[in-house]
Amino acid sequence: MPDIRNCKKCGRIFNYIGGIQYCPACRDKDEEDYKRVKEYLYDNPKASVSQVSMDLDISVEQIKRYLREGRLEIVDDNGNLFLECEACGKAIRSGRFCPECERSLTRDLSTAAEEIRYKLSRDVDAQRTGWIRYLSKEEEKKKDK
């Protein structure tokens, strides 16, 4: 008797055969995204999750799922780490910061905000190019929806 389920991604009804609960179409798309991430990491082994997500327009959750599923590996034998604490660069398995930085960031939030403001006023031109690139990426995402 066939195991009929709803696809977790698009909601379509399909004949479940095991593994992730995606219909064949979403499974193909997922496989395609996975290959793109893998190729990207091959060229940019030090890329962070957020960088990959932004450049390939694949959600951070999806990339982390590949990590959790063990399809992507955190390579650390030659110093290339996939997930890094955004504050100190220490290897982490999930999230944006290591537990230590998470704690001190919460505490020093006001100080950090002051430092950022100071830096922005100094390197305003360099920062502006970064903003434009970031904004246009965001705009692209909006258009896609």
Ligand SMILES: [Zn+2]
């Ligand atoms: Zn689907």
Ligand SMILES: [Zn+2]
């Ligand atoms: Zn840290």
